[in-house]
Amino acid sequence: EDQVTQSPEALRLQEGESSSLNCSYTVSGLRGLFWYRQDPGKGPEFLFTLYSAGEEKEKERLKATLTKKESFLHITAPKPEDSATYLCAVRPGGYQKVTFGTGTKLQVIP
Amino acid sequence: ETGVTQSPTHLIKTRGQQVTLRCSSQSGHNTVSWYQQALGQGPQFIFQYYREEENGRGNFPPRFSGLQFPNYSSELNVNALELDDSALYLCASSLIGQGVVEQYFGPGTRLTVT
Numbered sequence: 001e002d003q004v005t006q007s008p009e010a011l012r013l014q015e016g017e018s019s020s021l022n023c024s025y026t027v028s029g030l031r032g033l034f035w036y037r038q039d040p041g042k043g044p045e046f047l048f049t050l051y052s053a054g055e056e057k058e059k060e061r062l063k064a065t066l067t068k069k070e071s072f073l074h075i076t077a078p079k080p081e082d083s084a085t086y087l088c089a090v091r092p093g094g095y096q097k098v099t100f101g102t103g104t105k106l107q108v109i110p
Numbered sequence: 111e112t113g114v115t116q117s118p119t120h121l122i123k124t125r126g127q128q129v130t131l132r133c134s135s136q137s138g139h140n141t142v143s144w145y146q147q148a149l150g151q152g153p154q155f156i157f158q159y160y161r162e163e164e165n166g167r168g169n170f171p172p173r174f175s176g177l178q179f180p181n182y183s184s185e186l187n188v189n190a191l192e193l194d195d196s197a198l199y200l201c202a203s204s205l206i207g208q209g210v211v212e213q214y215f216g217p218g219t220r221l222t223v224t
Contacts, residue, residue: 004152031211032211032212034212034213036215041198041218041220042217042218043114043116043200043215043216043217043218044153044200044215045215046212046213046214046215049211049212087152087153089152089153091211096141096143096158096160096165096166097155097158097166097168098143098155098213099155100145100152100153100154101152102150102151102152103152
């Protein structure tokens with residue numbers, strides 16, 4: 001069965017203090033690994049899709065990387081508006097079910 | 111481009127009742143997936159609909175059922191509601207084919223069962 005484990009569960013950063021969120025996964029034939037941002041009481045907002053080990057994608061202060069067992073979401077010089085829960089999810093090849101982790105709740109303090 | 115919309119926003123039901131949630135997919139998308147998200151948890155896959163048929167299902171009982179219409183909108187029906195069904199229900203649309211794999215979520219429907 002596909003599994004996604006995210007760490008840490010919660011992270012508190014000072015504004016400008018860079019850090020990384022971790023997503024460890026096991027999946028049968030990775031079709032795509034996804035990162036989403038979710039604000040309280042709202043639907044997840046799509047950030048990135050990574051397809052194969054070694055791939056990297058960037059968007060503003062966020063950079064996602066992928067290895068065969070893990071993905072990292074690096075946050076450079078975060079701002080208070082980056083505060084949210086960040087979700088990682090995987091989709092196996094040949095099947096539509098997407099498995100999510102429980103997320104990392106990020107709080108950026110001014 | 112029109113995003114994913116869901117209705118209603120909030121809903122309160124009594125245990126044993128039935129509920130219908132609605133979703134309109136993003137324009138150009140042909141697939142709708144439904145997820146249940148309990149407080150503090152990640153979304154759990156309920157099922158997916160493609161070409162008006164169920165195209166994959168997670169570990170949810172048969173009292174969770176769905177429909178997809180020719181315009182790609184969708185409904186989630188839950189019968190015999192239980193207290194544990196209280197959650198945020200999310201709809202996500204995507205496009206099968208053309209190498210696209212990501213899903214785009216709607217704002218969700220918050221269901222409370224008392």
